[in-house]
Amino acid sequence: MLGEDVLTEDCLVVVTGGNNDKEQNNNLKIMVSKVWQVNAEKLDEKKILDFVLQCQTNKIQCSYLATSKYTYGCxxxxxxxxxxxxxxxxxxxxxxxxxxxxxxxxxxxxxxxxxxxxxxxxxxxxxxxxxxxxxxxxxxxxxxxxxxxxxxxENLPCILNKKYGKENYIIEDFYNFLIESNNEK
Structure with a gap:
C-alpha cells in the first residue's frame, strides 16, 4: 500500500474523491495532518514528505499541513x-x-x-x-x-517551519497544480 510505513497513529489522513480503480482517481485528494494530541517533535517529517512525493509521482494530489491553497482549506x-x-x-x-x-x-x-x-x-x-x-x-x-x-x-507561529519551509510548500503546491490540471483534461 502507498506509504503504509509512514501513516501511523500520529497522522490523520483525509481522503476525498476517488475509488479503488486507479484510472478513476482523478478527483482523489489526500491531506496528511498531525493528530492534534501528538507533539510535533515526534513526527518524522522526512517520511511524510516522501509519502507526499510518492503520491504525487503516482498522480495523486497530496498535501501536508493543509497547505494547498487550491484544493484544501480548513x-x-x-x-x-x-x-x-x-x-x-x-x-x-x-x-x-x-x-x-x-x-x-x-x-x-x-x-x-x-x-x-x-x-x-x-x-x-x-x-x-x-x-x-x-x-x-x-x-x-x-x-x-x-x-x-x-x-x-499575534503569537501564532508561521504555518511553515524549518523542516517544511517555503521551498517544500512551493514544490508540493506546483505538483498538485500539475496533477489537477492534467486531471481536468
Whole structure:
C-alpha cells in the first residue's frame, strides 16, 4: 500500500474523491495532518514528505499541513460547515474537545441550528497577524488554522517551519497544480 510505513497513529489522513480503480482517481485528494494530541517533535517529517512525493509521482494530489491553497482549506472556516455532537451541541472544529466552552450553539429538537452568532462571527472575521500581513509569501500562503489563530492571536507561529519551509510548500503546491490540471483534461 502507498506509504503504509509512514501513516501511523500520529497522522490523520483525509481522503476525498476517488475509488479503488486507479484510472478513476482523478478527483482523489489526500491531506496528511498531525493528530492534534501528538507533539510535533515526534513526527518524522522526512517520511511524510516522501509519502507526499510518492503520491504525487503516482498522480495523486497530496498535501501536508493543509497547505494547498487550491484544493484544501480548513473546513471550520466555511460559514455553512457544522459538526453536530450526539448531545445536540454544535462545533466548528474537530481538533478540540467537544465541551460547552468550545460549543458554537446547538441543534434544536426541530432540527434548526441555534448559533452563538457573536462567537461564530469572531471566528469568521479573524484577521491575520501583522507579521503575516507584511510577509512577502502572503500571496502564496495557505493561511493559518483559524482555531489556532483564535487561541494564539499575534503569537501564532508561521504555518511553515524549518523542516517544511517555503521551498517544500512551493514544490508540493506546483505538483498538485500539475496533477489537477492534467486531471481536468
Amino acid at each position: 473546513y471550520a472556516d466555511n460559514y455553512n460547515q457544522v459538526v453536530i455532537n450526539y448531545d445536540g451541541n454544535i462545533y466548528k472544529c474537530t481538533a478540540r474537545t467537544f465541551s460547552s466552552e468550545n460549543s458554537y450553539g446547538l441543534i434544536t429538537s426541530e432540527g434548526q441550528l441555534e448559533w452563538n452568532e457573536m462567537k461564530l462571527q469572531d471566528r469568521l472575521n479573524l484577521e491575520l497577524p501583522y507579521r503575516c500581513q507584511i510577509c512577502n509569501f502572503l500571496p502564496a500562503c495557505p493561511k493559518p488554522c483559524s482555531q489556532k489563530l483564535l487561541e494564539k492571536g
